[in-house]
Amino acid sequence: MKKIMLDYTLVEIRGLLADLPAFRSKQLYKWLNLDAEYSTMSNIALDLRAKLADEYIARPAQIVDVLTAKDGTRKYLFRLSDGNIVEGVSMVYEHGTTLCLSTQVGCRMGCAFCASGRDGLVRNMSSGEMLGEVIAVNKYLGGTCDGRAVTNLVLMGMGEPLDNYDHVLKFIRTVSAPESLNIGQRNISLSTCGLVPEILRLAEEGLGVNLTISLHATTDVTRRKNMPVAKTYSIDRLISAAKYYFDKTGRRVIYEYVLLKGENMSPADAANLARITRGYPSHVNLIMLNASGALKNTACTPAEARAFFCALAEAGVSVTIRRSVGAEIEGACGQLRRKFVGDLTAT
Numbered sequence: 001m002k003k004i005m006l007d008y009t010l011v012e013i014r015g016l017l018a019d020l021p022a023f024r025s026k027q028l029y030k031w032l033n034l035d036a037e038y039s040t041m042s043n044i045a046l047d048l049r050a051k052l053a054d055e056y057i058a059r060p061a062q063i064v065d066v067l068t069a070k071d072g073t074r075k076y077l078f079r080l081s082d083g084n085i086v087e088g089v090s091m092v093y094e095h096g097t098t099l100c101l102s103t104q105v106g107c108r109m110g111c112a113f114c115a116s117g118r119d120g121l122v123r124n125m126s127s128g129e130m131l132g133e134v135i136a137v138n139k140y141l142g143g144t145c146d147g148r149a150v151t152n153l154v155l156m157g158m159g160e161p162l163d164n165y166d167h168v169l170k171f172i173r174t175v176s177a178p179e180s181l182n183i184g185q186r187n188i189s190l191s192t193c194g195l196v197p198e199i200l201r202l203a204e205e206g207l208g209v210n211l212t213i214s215l216h217a218t219t220d221v222t223r224r225k226n227m228p229v230a231k232t233y234s235i236d237r238l239i240s241a242a243k244y245y246f247d248k249t250g251r252r253v254i255y256e257y258v259l260l261k262g263e264n265m266s267p268a269d270a271a272n273l274a275r276i277t278r279g280y281p282s283h284v285n286l287i288m289l290n291a292s293g294a295l296k297n298t299a300c301t302p303a304e305a306r307a308f309f310c311a312l313a314e315a316g317v318s319v320t321i322r323r324s325v326g327a328e329i330e331g332a333c334g335q336l337r338r339k340f341v342g343d344l345t346a347t
């Protein structure tokens, strides 16, 4: 089995290719970060390129399809070297372009509203595959290493990042390193459904990444209905871990809150959210449910979302309704891949 060159840091590549002068490894690493295939690495000797190509994959996440929405949002399908398909989304904001990337093929968290986990976990992605997603999109959007087109990252695509802890940590450290894409850790957000021990561990890593918690309910009873992880960790434990993360990193905690009509939008929920977010820097991001199939009845109207937003704002919660982008290109987690993989199996 060929290995993925981007699974290794520049320092590790120097160790792997010990007979290569240091400047050559650096040139090679630069090419990898530019999404180059071996055939285009013009300053590397042909025989070395042939040798490397026999052993190592240069482009571990290749874009096989792109859908572009009117607002500039793009959805990408990446093919990994074993043929698995994952997805990503780029969104253009005033401050730059954010890429939402996948961290696992599938997911084993089983949240009721999420398409990514419907078929369970296929496998973890490696750090090089995650880096490959960023490198491929940066190139696609006309960026280089010095002039990046992708400026911000959110680990909110397919997968639960903290369920793939070691690879995700290596990815964050690599993608933020000067010799790679140098994306500042403050511009990276990691989103989790709430794996408490891993949040506590992450707090100790000395990273500057933002933590986003998919809360989606204010009582354990409701949360357990839609998120199996809530059976293991109570909201109280989750919030304590989030506060600990803030204490250790100084980063404001963001709560994602998918609006589920008749389930999590009552006046009591607004009061609970005010209590949950009080006393430390935090923010609530309300998300309109991207509903498909059986979930259709659980989606609320914009007016209902607005009413809940106002109730929270009045209770003193720092809150926004997430700008909905790219709905016509099936922006929600796992939806496009399901369609694509479904099409593949149908033919």
Ligand code: SAH
Pocket: 111, 113, 114, 115, 155, 156, 157, 158, 159, 160, 161, 191, 192, 193, 194, 212, 213, 214, 256, 258, 287, 288, 289, 290, 291, 332, 333
């Ligand atoms: N596993 C991580 C990151 C991936 S999901 C997590 O749970 O945070 C990214 C976000 O999209 C999460 O907040 C998730 O709950 C939300 N999400 C999943 N399915 C959705 C849907 N159908 N509509 C709106 N948001 C959804």
